[in-house]
Structures are given as C-alpha cells and as structure tokens.
Amino acid sequence: MLLFLARRAILAVLVCLTVLVVSFALTRLSGDIAVSIAGPNATSADVDVIRRNYGFDRPLPVQFLDWATRAARGDFGESYIYHVKVADLINKRLPITLTLGLTGLTIALIVSLPLGILAAMREASLVDRLIGLVALLGQAMPGFWLGLVLIIVFGLQLQWLPISGLDSWDGYILPGIVLAFSAIPSLTRLTRAGMIDALASDYIRTARAKGLSRASIVLKHALRNAAMPVVSIASVQLGFMLGGSIITETIFALHGVGYLAWESILKNDFPVVQAVVLILASIFILLTLLADLANAALDPRLRAQ
C-alpha cells in the first residue's frame, strides 16, 4: 500500500515538473517575447528596454530556473496588463471557476447516474437504446453552440435565467449545464456498464435469493460496486471541465480563470497564461492522484500491485 502511494506521488511530482517546463516553453514559442510585449508600434530601443527590464536578455535556462523557483513558492510575477500580482488575480477568480466546475459535475451526476442505472436495469430494451442515443447526441453537441442556444431559449425567449455575469447564484446554472454536457455521455455509459457487471454477479443473486427488495438490491448493493470507476472518472472529468471552462466562461461572461486566460492570451499577458496553465494542470494532477488513492482505498486488489 505504502509502495503504491509512494509511486503514485513520485509520478505526480515528475508530471508537475514536466508541466512546469512545458508552460514556460509555451510562451517562448513566439520567438522574441519582448517584441510581442512591446507591441507593433514600438521602436527597437523600446524593445531593448523591455528586454532588460523583464530579464529576457539572460540565458533561457537562467530565466526558467528563476521563474520556476518563484512559481513553486506561489509567486507568478506581475501581470503585464493589470500591473498587479498574477497570484492575486488568480486567487480572486479561481473560486468562480471551481464553483462552475463543481456545478457542472453535480448536474452531470444528477443526470447520468439515474440514466445509467435505468439503462442497466432494462438492458437491451427500448429504454436502454434511447439512453444510449441521448449519450451519443450529447457527445456530438458542440459546447459553445449549446451555450448560445441556451442563452436564446432560456435567457431571451423564456427569460427564466440570466444570460451573462454573476449577479446571483442562478448565473451558474446555464454555464453549468453546458459543462455538464461534456461529461454526461461517458459518465452514463460507465454507470451502465458498471451496473450491468454488478447486477450479474453472485452476491446480487444471493441478495435476490434472500428476498431483498429490488430497490435495496440495486441502490445498496449493486450501485456501491458500480460507483468505483464512476468516482475516478468523475474526478478526471472535473479536471477536464476546469480546463474546458475557458469556452463556457467566455460565452457567459463569467470572470473566472478561463476568461482571464482568454483575455491574457489575446493581450500577450504571458505571466498570467503561464500561471493559469500551470495551476489548471496541477489541479488535474491532484484530482487524478486523489482518484487513484480513493480507488486503492476501496479496492484491495489495487493495493497489492
């Protein structure tokens, strides 16, 4: 068990270090970063000043080590546009993105768990096929387009929900639905597959033989075993949702880190872009690590490996 934990943790740290290199290298793709910051109307003297002030005249490895050691302490430098600390900018906006991601995950689970269970209980029936079709439709839905359609239908025509901004909690509902759509197909299929396996197993036959009620068998006995892979995929999906929130936040004008990243990309605000890539990747690594640990805790067979 300890060996398993240690190996997982070391792998996570190594991946983190690689992501650190990647997010640094990413912003150096443009060639001369000082020219990008100076803008199109700058003279070569301006560019030289910027190069010296920001330390771009130093060798790349030195720049990287300087940035990485600061980043490891939570200091991501200063935004070129807002002239405030990047860490402060992100601290203010991360709660919005996290709330949005959790809203999306909650909606996805509320939809896909019952659908998956229902499809498994009526395997190969018309209901099962219809649920499979729903999952396929969800998979083909372009998220950004769904967002716009929801804005037209629920915001403009029915006027039930706010279409942009976050004046109250219900501003999270439409963007949450858009994010949930990306996770519903895989979560539904996984729940269905897990439940079909569980319902066919010996302990369910025993439970049936004991005369337990159908609800008790399905919800207490089968679901508990089917839930394990769902838990781990759900945490991975949450990670994907946080990364994908950039589109949703742009459409609904939610000022989370996704929106911040989009603005920063358009304005060449590299310290912010680097920091957002690094933080979203770190959250993803942490979530997958937690999922592995949860699985190991639930499944003794994994621990033995």
Next chain:
Amino acid sequence: MIRLPSGKHIATGVGAGIVAIVSLVAIFAPLLAPQDPFVQNLNARLIVPAWMDGGSPAHWLGTDQLGRDYLSRLIHGARISMLIGVLVTIISGLIGITLGVLAGYFGGKTDDAVMFVITTRLSIPLILVALTVVALVGSSFMVVILTLGLLLWVQFAVVARTTTMQVRNLDYIAAAQASGASRVHVLLREVLPNILTPLVVVATLEIALAILLEAALSFLGLGVPPPWPSWGLMIAEGKDFMFFSPWIIMVPGVALFVLVLGINLLGDGLRDLFGTGRTQ
C-alpha cells in the same frame, strides 16, 4: 434465415450516410455552392432563409451580416471541417500509434516513458494550450492542424499500446522473430496490420473530436482566420446578431452537430462490427 436490420445497423447506416454526403459536399464544394462564399453584398445583409417570411429563393439559407450567401459558406465550410478533421487525425495517428506500439512491444522502461508522456499530456489543459500556441504563432490552417495533431494523439497511443501487448506474445510474432525478421519488420509487417481495426475506430472518433475542437478554436477567434467559412467562425460571427436572427447560429451549429453525430454513429457501428471493446 433472414434477419431484419436492428436499431444498431440502422444507426450505423445513418452515420455512414451522413459522413458520405458531407464528404461528397466537401469534395465538390466549388461545383455545388450556388454562389461565391466570399463575395459580400452590403445591400443584402441578414436575409432570412427561403422558408421564412421575407426569405428569397436566391438565398436558400439566407445571407450573413456581410451579405454573403449562407448556403455557399456552409458548403465550403464542410471542406474546412473534413480537411482539418482528417489531417489532424493523420498527424495524431502517426504520433500516437508509434508511441503506443513501441510501448506495447518493448514494455519495461520504454513503456514507463510512454506512459509518463501520456500522463503529462493528459494533465495539460487542451484548449488553453492550443489557444496559446495559435495566438503566439499566428492563426492559419497549418498552425491549427499541427497544433491539434500534436495534442490529440493520446487515444491512439493508449489503444495501440494495449492491443500491441495482446498480440506481442502470439505465435506468429514468435515465428517471425525466430525466422530472423528485423524488429522494424516485425513491428510494421506483423504487429501493425493486426492492431489496425481498433485503430480505425479510434480514428473515426478522433476526426469527430478534431472537427469539434477546430470549431471551438475558430469560435474563440484563434482558429481558422476570416474570411474562411469555418462553421465555428460562422457561429462566432453570427453571435452578435443571434437575438434578432437566431437562424444565423442555428444553421452552422446544426451542420456541425449532425456531422459529428454521423461520424460517432459510424465509429460506434464499426466498433460493434469489429467486436473491439469500448475504450474510454
């Protein structure tokens, strides 16, 4: 005994039909488009589709905010989607299959290294990194294709690795090795042909994913540059007019949805046909 077509077969047929039609439209776009998709006519802006009040038979799907014929743009847009979907999948397939086969065949340290690369790639937020790259390098067809191709190979690698592990220990591989075939020969002539069918399924699903991602990048203004009629870009450009002319985002959106659905239906059908397991 004659078996009636099941729901599965109908679904696969529908998917194949959609893919075939869109492919033909993409190939013959210049012949099919009634007008030039780039010609603006500021006197004929935002004309509604022909079946609505005030529509004109000259523009079946109406015109956009610059008076360009919407049907012609939609038809040429199919070209962009299909081309990007296929080219991205070729690049990501080459990368992913190479990594996966090497990891599956050699195992040990090679496998560890490949698994590490896969884990790292999965942890990097896809859209964010793609947007940053396109913004820094400049948006063009080639940049979008290369960026997505370099990012989307994970599924190929995972499936190629697993299937290579399954065939690695089979008798005919041992026979080839014993007869003195080189490693390259074994990998290319013995392993690769035998893991090809599940990879075809992955390829169809990757084409669908690449098409969706291109549309999303173009929608955010960092994909295919204007005035190209990418469906994602058409939705982005129509966004400002969607409150008064909702059809302007419905037309390209529905096209995108139907195409991706068709490809996925076909991919699922192929998977059932080949009897390969579902990969998540």
